[in-house]
Amino acid sequence: PAPSRRHRRRGSPFMAVSWSVHRRLHACWLVLAGGWQLLDRNCWPDFSVHYSVCCHDDLPADPRCFTDGRTHELCCRCPASTCIPGRNCSAPASSPSSEGVAAGGDVFGPDAGVEDFSAQGLSLSRHFFGPLLCNGPSVRARRDDFMVETKGGGKRLLRVYIYRLHRRFNADLLNRLQLGGWLTGSECDYGLTLCTEEQWNGLFSVYRQFATEVLILLKFLAAPPGVLTTNPQEADLFVVPYFAKTDCAESGNGGRDPCWGKCKCATAIKYLFEELRHYRWDTRGRHLFLATGDMKDLPVEIQAQPLLVSLGASFCGGHFVVPSPALDQVLQPGTGFEERDAGGRAPERHVFLYWFGSNDKEWRNKIVDQLLAYRDQPGAKPVVVHQIGSNYEARDIWQTDAKSPKLVLEEMYRSVFCPIIQGDVPHQKRLFDSILTGCLPVVIAFPAHVQGETSWWLPGGPSIDRMVPFPEDIDFRSFVVEVSQTEVERGGFVDALLRISSDEIARRRHAMQRARPFVRFDFGGSGPDAFSLLVRSMWRFLDRDGRRSAAAASASTTASPAAEEAAAVVGEAEAEPEQFDCGMPPPLPNGGTLMYGHMACCPIRPSAR
Numbered sequence: 001p002a003p004s005r006r007h008r009r010r011g012s013p014f015m016a017v018s019w020s021v022h023r024r025l026h027a028c029w030l031v032l033a034g035g036w037q038l039l040d041r042n043c044w045p046d047f048s049v050h051y052s053v054c055c056h057d058d059l060p061a062d063p064r065c066f067t068d069g070r071t072h073e074l075c076c077r078c079p080a081s082t083c084i085p086g087r088n089c090s091a092p093a094s095s096p097s098s099e100g101v102a103a104g105g106d107v108f109g110p111d112a113g114v115e116d117f118s119a120q121g122l123s124l125s126r127h128f129f130g131p132l133l134c135n136g137p138s139v140r141a142r143r144d145d146f147m148v149e150t151k152g153g154g155k156r157l158l159r160v161y162i163y164r165l166h167r168r169f170n171a172d173l174l175n176r177l178q179l180g181g182w183l184t185g186s187e188c189d190y191g192l193t194l195c196t197e198e199q200w201n202g203l204f205s206v207y208r209q210f211a212t213e214v215l216i217l218l219k220f221l222a223a224p225p226g227v228l229t230t231n232p233q234e235a236d237l238f239v240v241p242y243f244a245k246t247d248c249a250e251s252g253n254g255g256r257d258p259c260w261g262k263c264k265c266a267t268a269i270k271y272l273f274e275e276l277r278h279y280r281w282d283t284r285g286r287h288l289f290l291a292t293g294d295m296k297d298l299p300v301e302i303q304a305q306p307l308l309v310s311l312g313a314s315f316c317g318g319h320f321v322v323p324s325p326a327l328d329q330v331l332q333p334g335t336g337f338e339e340r341d342a343g344g345r346a347p348e349r350h351v352f353l354y355w356f357g358s359n360d361k362e363w364r365n366k367i368v369d370q371l372l373a374y375r376d377q378p379g380a381k382p383v384v385v386h387q388i389g390s391n392y393e394a395r396d397i398w399q400t401d402a403k404s405p406k407l408v409l410e411e412m413y414r415s416v417f418c419p420i421i422q423g424d425v426p427h428q429k430r431l432f433d434s435i436l437t438g439c440l441p442v443v444i445a446f447p448a449h450v451q452g453e454t455s456w457w458l459p460g461g462p463s464i465d466r467m468v469p470f471p472e473d474i475d476f477r478s479f480v481v482e483v484s485q486t487e488v489e490r491g492g493f494v495d496a497l498l499r500i501s502s503d504e505i506a507r508r509r510h511a512m513q514r515a516r517p518f519v520r521f522d523f524g525g526s527g528p529d530a531f532s533l534l535v536r537s538m539w540r541f542l543d544r545d546g547r548r549s550a551a552a553a554s555a556s557t558t559a560s561p562a563a564e565e566a567a568a569v570v571g572e573a574e575a576e577p578e579q580f581d582c583g584m585p586p587p588l589p590n591g592g593t594l595m596y597g598h599m600a601c602c603p604i605r606p607s608a609r
Helices: 005-009 019-024 033-039 072-076 119-129 171-183 202-210 212-221 244-250 336-342 362-375 405-413 429-437 485-489 493-498 502-519 530-542 544-558 561-575
Strands: 147-149 155-157 160-162 237-243 287-290 307-310 318-321 351-358 383-391 396-399 415-419 440-447 481-484
Touching (some): 119 212, 171 202, 212 530, 351 493, 405 415, 481 493
Parallel strands (some): 440 481
Antiparallel strands (some): 383 396
């Protein structure tokens, strides 16, 4: 848009920047001052020039951007020193190189309490998140999260090397997307702090479900001293601080026109691998890429990596599915809903079935039709249906009578069953919201594309353990209610739920409560969470050779005749030709959604053959 008359009257530096430069920098958005007030510093009274113009690393700072005491350091970066209220001021060392900074001890000393991240974690977080976060990571991590088992059976801290990448891969993407979100009216940030939006705010409300990559990096940065290292030779894990899904969402235009489908308009990926100085054939399996979008919507360069986190469906090996972020305070441990439950103040679950979702999918329409038909019957139990319509061309994507995100969570908290039916892709945030609100998830059980396995997405879709986080540690089937495809086609979805006894509901809810901590990232670090299981899962992958050696040594010293016979059977099975799940989606009609972005061939487990 052209500069406003108000801009011209104020003599804005916007007028000093040519429109060709603006187009080249993808900087066509104006920024409201209200958003910047969330930074605890009012850099841009009234209207401002775009972050990309005033804060671009590769352009000289225009002095007209910074008047009335505002400086480039204050508005685009973090100040050279930071004083955290109640703590000592700190001025950590910094370095422009990609090697990071010298490792240090506890930043705030032995009396710092939870402020126990290292000097390196503080310096890197200021680099990756300035000026949004200047006092260090906004989350806390537990020392136990980073303890890993050695081959000898002992324990030690995981050693993690985090590249100090150029801000084009992290801060610039995040800040531009954040400014676009504030422009649409959102009062919340992109996963840095807990916040519930007062109303739906266009695409930014959609993007926030992809912010897990931000939380994971913050958890690593919050690691206690002894975890982060600047020596690549001693690193178990290399973390690549490139926000792949954020790049796809921001797309160089503040998130107004996102990139789906292999993320062809990502702005930073083309420069990434030349910055990874320690990325080689023998180390690529230890480089963790942060890409918490749906697999098909990620850059193909990221899909091809052997170690990454995404929202799935996963390939094999080091592809880990993680939950969507629980950014609402009421979903965090010890507060909100859990506090009400513990205090005996939980409301009655008077809503039998609760639906909130779009109405543009075949199987969703089947389920909603059955819900509405049941609701109209005399004597029916309460059913709540909020459908979502969308007009993407008009950027009106929240056409619903569910007035706010807060209302949706409160209604789920008062419901018994929450259907989780066929989204655009296998991953759905509502699965984790239902678990955290205590509403039993209900899915359709389809035959997967691997014979003998089940998919919760579509006929011929990915098997369950490719769809959900940490299937080795969380027994989702102990609490998720499955209704067969055949039952749904007969119109019996609601009848199947009516047949479930109160005892079974209580048993499933108890199992779901046990799983609840592990499907969210705990901002306060009060106990084991999704990050704990992620590190455990990654260590299984990183230390697979060590675990094989330990298992072989144990078997050779303790093998009974029965164990030897079992080993012989396993040996015969391994001698058979290996069968593979090649990850190819089923044929879909025009406009259908593919499950995977690339073909991936993974060995099929013997139990699934």
